[in-house]
Amino acid sequence: MKYQAPRGTQDILPKDSSKWQNILNVSKKNLEFYGYKEIIIPVFEHTELFQRSVGESTDIVNKEMYTFLDKSDRSLTLRPEATAGVMRAYIENGLHRDPKPVKLWSFGPMFRYERSQTGRYRQFHQINAEVLGSTSTSCEVEAMHLLSSIFHELSIDFRIEINSLGDEDSRKKYKEYFQKYTKGFLSDLCDDCKRRYEQNPLRMLDCKVKADQEIYAGAKKPTEFLSETSNKRWEEIKTLLGLYKDKAQRTIKNIVTNPNMVRGLDYYNDFVFEIISTDETLKGQSTICAGGRYDNLVESIGGPKTPGFGFAMGVERLMLVVKESGEKETSLMFITNQDDSYNITDELFKHTEHENLKLTVEINYNPGNITKQIESALKKNIDFILFYLDEEKKNNKIKIRNLKTREEMEIPAKAENIVEIVRRSISTKK
């Protein structure tokens, strides 16, 4: 074989694409139910937009961006995440003058130059959602319900972990405290943490090295340094999510606080969360959704001061964890000679459109041997076969056979009669 897909890219084959679409459809349905509207934005942006918004100190900007010069020497970057571009579009198109909150969702490929593994790709896809213009804790609470609903509908086992990083003030105080706390241990820490000590002390908290964790275990957590307003928010969210109630009384049962959780992007403040699949096939990459509040992002890239909240779901990771592929369509196969069955299929198509019926039709490409055609229909797991051969045509009839129940009947050769039979079989199945 001559060509291979580049490292970290993936083909979604026909056998999997219906699962993919199901993930998208379920997400879209839930998002739009809560008032999110779709926004479609470019796959690349000016490099500077990501540097500013995602943050110069992040790994994403430092080593993972697909950056290139176009023929006019503009520095462009394939988007590593969606929020920056959505914010740019929000400002540029004056959506900040729309009634608040503005709720947007989007879907598409993202690009990060990293080592690929199961559930981690260089081109990967996210379903992304943003709420702009509201500081209400309803943003957070509603999102937890919305996401629970999506993952329940997709039959995924998951757990939600939440935390608060606090506002700028809270984080500054915590950073000072934490640096002071760890200073004496500096020589005992792993190399990564030594580096993080200066660059991003918060990140030390979710270090995977056991010895380091033992050192940090004695330290206070960011939530103990929350400013008054941040603390009020945090308590309100926990109350609204029922964390102070008995587990049995909560509407979302599998939600816990994780005081060590931090985020990889710089723009978050206060509430942050991750949704973790408890399915073991995901191994190291078990986070299927993550997000948080970003009240300073819009302003930092030149827009009016606008509070924001958002999250992203990783579609490739969901693909590994979702078992079902959604509603199966009913399939028909015509056993016929290569002539005028298309009159009927054209009619059928119009009926399926009007009646919102999921039907797929196949006309056997190799007419001749009837036995082989039936075998072919069985192999393809077809639901109905339609005999429309000389004998039937003479009487203007069709023989329709349900391959699952083996029932067969002769009906007028008309689309509406076929649709009726199919409908009847679907309703008795349910």
Place this chain on the structure above:
RNA sequence: GCAGUUGUCGCCAAGUGGUUAAGGCCCCGGGUUGUGGUCCCGGUAUUCGCGGGUUCGACUCCCGUCAGCUGCCCCA
């Protein structure tokens, strides 16, 4: 970016220096021009991820490279 590991047909694989690279599944054709998955017969790798090297001779050994997987880093 670092470390380990793997790569023979669409899939699962045998083969470990010696002529034409097993087998199974799938797929295609036939037995069977009008009705059920069985069965039988036949077909499908000038080539072992790719490129070099060693050798009389390489799927087998060496080097490089590409890709997958696992851990780290980080993240959806």
